[in-house]
Amino acid sequence: MATQNATVIIELHKVCKAFAKPSAEPLPVLKDIDISVTKGEILGLLGRSGSGKSTLLRIAGGLIKPTSGEVLYRGAPLAGPAEGIAMVFQTFALYPWLTVLDNVELGLDALGLSLDEARRRAMASIDLIGLDGFQSAYPRELSGGMRQRVGFARAIVSEPTLLLMDEPFSALDVLTAETLRTDFLDLWTEQKLPTKAVLMVTHNIEEAVLMCDRILVLSSNPARIAAEIPVPLRQPRDRLDAEFHGIVDEIYSTLTARSLESIGVHGQVHGGLAQPLPRASVNQISGLIEKLSAAPYAGNAELAQIAGALALEVDDLFPTAEALHILEFAVLKDGALKLSAAGRVFAQGNTDERKRLFREHLLRFVPLAAHIHRILEEREAHRAPRMRFEAELEDHLTRREAERTLRVVTGWGRYAELFGYDDKSRRFTVVEAAE
């Protein structure tokens, strides 16, 4: 990519971003990110939610300043939103009080065009994106797909060189997303768009492989570029293609490797207490175990397969798979999930047996749960304020992660009847015998 510098549209150099914390060291979200987007390509940023990929995209758009490192847009440092960069938002970000036409014209406000010229260009863009007839409608009258078309029209109306897309299809239903993707790719491959390059964020693996020429897989906490995967397939691409499958599997393997790595790393810090727990409810955990133990998987399945069969997004599947791995009900390896002996027993058990087994595993493999349990046992009143654990976790995790981890461990602990939690007093308590 760096071969011909003239064709580089935007370049990120050793970009780091850390968010300040009131009482502790700033928390790094992005670390040493190097990206360059070249002319004519769609570059995908793929990662789990909360991996900082949206922050990265906003840094490229000049909306957020990096803590260190530099951003070069067409060779010059980027200081804030620039002419020639436009953005498509996950939530569409349409102004509900403006009509479709006015919303699209908004993309031209900063250019200071004459009213007639602005109208002409807006209509052309509306035409191109397939919105004609809707120009006088208000966003609330439109379906999600049509709303995002307005988002696209607004972004391309200023004829940007670089188009930034923040999970543009993830708020749409599957069919609508497919249509919009295809339409966009058609415009792109037929070179009807003025845009020279696209940088897009997604957490949908298939979408990334369908659209991008190159995919950067991000790891979490702090985000680094874990792998770069080229997609040398011709458009239009076919999901059933063997090569397509190969790339999807490769990404799944990369992601599992990253997720195992992060579990491993955190397992060593602070006696494992600060391990962030994935957002997985007990119902999701037992649901996945049951699915795995049943035919056709018989205890062993590829993640890509399960994701397809259960219509799960990566963001739903990975946390549950990680939870299984952490609790040692299954082993996550090379993009596949394999039930352990305990997992099989769990799948066969009745409610009480499951609870007992879950409790045992929670105590053995989740240091935080064991820690809370031990403190409650030690204390005479058998009570402990939530704040205390919050503070302990926040030394090592972000506020959001700490909050999530505590919520998850509370849910797990309640199910296992290992401890209770009283939201009124915000305290953990010992579970009283049910008799």
Added chain:
Amino acid sequence: MEHHAEVLTGGVWRQRIPGWRDVAATLLVLGVMVLIGVGAHQMVAPFVAAQQPAISLSPAALPLYTLRTMMRMLAALVASLIFTFTYATLAAKSRRAETVLIPVLDVLQSVPILGYLSFTVVFFVSLFPGNELGPELAAIFAVFTSQAWNMAFSFYQSLRTIPSDLDEASRSFRASAWQRFWRLEVPFAMPGLIWNMMMSMSGGWFFVVASEAISVGDVQITLPGVGSYVARAIQERDLGAVGWAILAMTIAIILYDQLLFRPMVTWAEKFRYEQTAAGIVPRSWVLELFRRSRLMTRFNERIGMGLHRAVRTPLVLPRTIREATPWSLPPRIVDVVWYSLIVAAIAYVVWALLRYAGSVLSLADLRIAASNGALTLLRVAVLIVIASMIWVPIGVFVGLRPNLTAIVQPIAQFLAAFPANLLFPVVVFLIVRFDLAPKIWLSPLMILGTQWYILFNVIAGASAFPSDLREAAATFRVRPWRWWREVMLPGIFPYYVTGAITASGGAWNASIVSEVVSWGPTKLNGSGLGAYIAQMTEAGDYPRIALGVATMSALVIVANRLLWRPLYRFGERRTRLD
């Protein structure tokens, strides 16, 4: 003095624990008020009263009086809007300004408007000696203060809660501050702002009526208007004239509602951020008329185009408005200077206050003010309890029946807007007639006008109660007692608290005109803090007016902080599912 729903529900409105800022702001506001009072006192000397027109009690004169009252309201509304756009924007955009402006606003909301009316009257009169403009401005200012704080708060809250995606979109399209203000900030704030304008307006009628006829010491003010008409009627003991005034005011309020607010609320619907279509779209025949009339449409298009051009201009505001300083000092130093200035200002005010108050007021004064305050506090508390016991069941009954709600809700809103001080003479007449004890029977006057806030908030809460929860309660045949305690009351609680805060704030304000009343030569004194302030106003005793106002403000602030806001937060936390 009224805390409206928007202020309390505005998402991020996280009530801080009363901290140094609140204390400082309280000191600052009350101190400045006392100092202005002192200044005004000195200005009274060269004061020459304007030629006061005599007020005619003929019903034929009333339409013109009503019109003048309505114009005052409009002028105040415009002034409040300008204040809102500047003050709130500054508070939302500059962190340093925010640390001062917001606590000050918070305190100002709790200061009884009628209490400092005397100061402002004298102030404005001395600005334009011998001219009617002075009292006119004072009346407008009284209404302004009843509206501006709420509106500014609402706007500030909206600015702080602009959805991040819209914000990012406007930034990524490089909108200038001017474009952003008109394209994003004002439209986003519009529904809340208009709702607040409407609510403030309903409080405003009360104050415009009270401020049209007022005497401070030997300064007598009579502005032609409904308020002075009623004042004259009281002097003449003319109950028939009071009836005419009530009729005129009813028509004025209905006109305002139909011609101004209803079209605005309907129009503001399009600014709602939720992208789902609203359940019930308010209708307005006036707006429909405007939209359908061809002539009007053409006219509107012209104006619309002009505005559109104005809004599109990428006018760049001077940097100073965006962030503090024109010279590039390190922000830390600017902070230090800024906070030192604030501290110095507060220190000066406290010093001046102590020096001044020490020379005029004695400990006995404090004791009198405090005991009067306790009496009024007791009255407000008892009245709120009684009003709640009456209106909560009725509100729930009405709110659960959509057909009934459609009829009752506008009436309740109208009653809340109706200036209760016009009704006082009727009640006072009855008290005099039947020789009732004023200490007890004057009390209900305080809540006469503001109890409706409880009613219509409860109605709103009950009609917003999720129907699935109601159906669940019905299928499980929940018993009545349990139904009230565990189903309905928690459901309407946040709404009720909003209503009760407004009602109690209004009651404090009303106490100033309701604890001392007259009917012709007969004077009834119910004693209490309101009576104290009213008497001191009549005597032109500025230090004691200030003392009374400060005591009342302090009581209101304490009640808000210790009772209402914790209750509100509790209710809100309990009724959330996530």
